[in-house]
Amino acid sequence: MSHAFIVTKEHRRFTEFANAVRKDKTIGICHGPAGVGKTNSARRYANWDILEPYIDEWGPRGDHDAKHYALANRSRTVFYTPEVLCRPKDLMSDIDHWQMKVGICADEHLRSLSTDAASSRQNDVKRLIELLIIDEAERLTPSALELLRDQHDRTHLAIILIGMPGIDERFRHYPQLFSRLGFSHQYRTLGREELLFVLDRHWKRLGKVLDLDDFTDAQAVAAIERITRGNFRLLERLFPQITRVLKINQLDTITDDVVEAAASILVIGN
Numbered sequence: 001m002s003h004a005f006i007v008t009k010e011h012r013r014f015t016e017f018a019n020a021v022r023k024d025k026t027i028g029i030c031h032g033p034a035g036v037g038k039t040n041s042a043r044r045y046a047n048w049d050i051l052e053p054y055i056d057e058w059g060p061r062g063d064h065d066a067k068h069y070a071l072a073n074r075s076r077t078v079f080y081t082p083e084v085l086c087r088p089k090d091l092m093s094d095i096d097h098w099q100m101k102v103g104i105c106a107d108e109h110l111r112s113l114s115t116d117a118a119s120s121r122q123n124d125v126k127r128l129i130e131l132l133i134i135d136e137a138e139r140l141t142p143s144a145l146e147l148l149r150d151q152h153d154r155t156h157l158a159i160i161l162i163g164m165p166g167i168d169e170r171f172r173h174y175p176q177l178f179s180r181l182g183f184s185h186q187y188r189t190l191g192r193e194e195l196l197f198v199l200d201r202h203w204k205r206l207g208k209v210l211d212l213d214d215f216t217d218a219q220a221v222a223a224i225e226r227i228t229r230g231n232f233r234l235l236e237r238l239f240p241q242i243t244r245v246l247k248i249n250q251l252d253t254i255t256d257d258v259v260e261a262a263a264s265i266l267v268i269g270n
């Protein structure tokens, strides 16, 4: 999605949760329904939209390196999405790879700060990584969970597992892991106020001003609330359709009818 990230209350709550897990060097679970913004929040926290392509490329060093090194040093976080049916060993070596790469970047930054010209690379740059975030954690097999738990025990790496509602219940079946869980965090849908905040931005993007005292606007907002139930993904998918409906019908105002029409396209286009 090309849309700008919106710092919502839920994102701020996620940040606090992640900081707490990291500070306590513990394991935390973040769970919530699909489409509420879990992945976006976690990637944002890890600065992953910037670091991932940079590390993936890993080309000849250039002018923009210092910026990335500083960023890696600030976040010291690895974000990882396991593949479906991933093999535990591959998972661990992938994670190792990312820890190493982010660690090297952070280390480069630290060395650039050091006045001691002879300062050499830390023996284990991976140690610089303070937090590992694993998205789609329901894909992890019991052996993968066991390997992660083992790494946590050995290195005290803080870990966040992100998944759907009920994932915390599933982890109850793994006492070894469950006994190490420090925090469980529920990622919620947008509240009414936040929904209005996001809608206000969408209205502005379309060159309009949202006015809740205006009956038509209030009706349209009520329809959007009912259809999306504060789900970020639905909301983001609805707006391009609203724009389309307005354009096709040469309309200028977002009414509840326009919203309904947009929603019906959305279902068909599913």
Ligand SMILES: Nc1ncnc2c1ncn2[C@@H]1O[C@H](COP(=O)(O)OP(=O)(O)O)[C@@H](O)[C@H]1O
Pocket: 001, 003, 004, 005, 006, 007, 008, 011, 032, 033, 034, 035, 036, 037, 038, 039, 040, 041, 232, 233, 234, 236
């Ligand atoms: N903070 C945000 N700012 C802007 N758009 C967001 C934000 N969070 C989520 N979205 C939108 O909602 C969609 C779903 O978010 P995502 O993080 O993938 O949800 P989840 O991981 O909970 O299923 C994203 O593709 C994006 O369009």
Ligand SMILES: [Mg+2]
Pocket: 035, 038, 039, 040, 135, 136
């Ligand atoms: Mg997700």
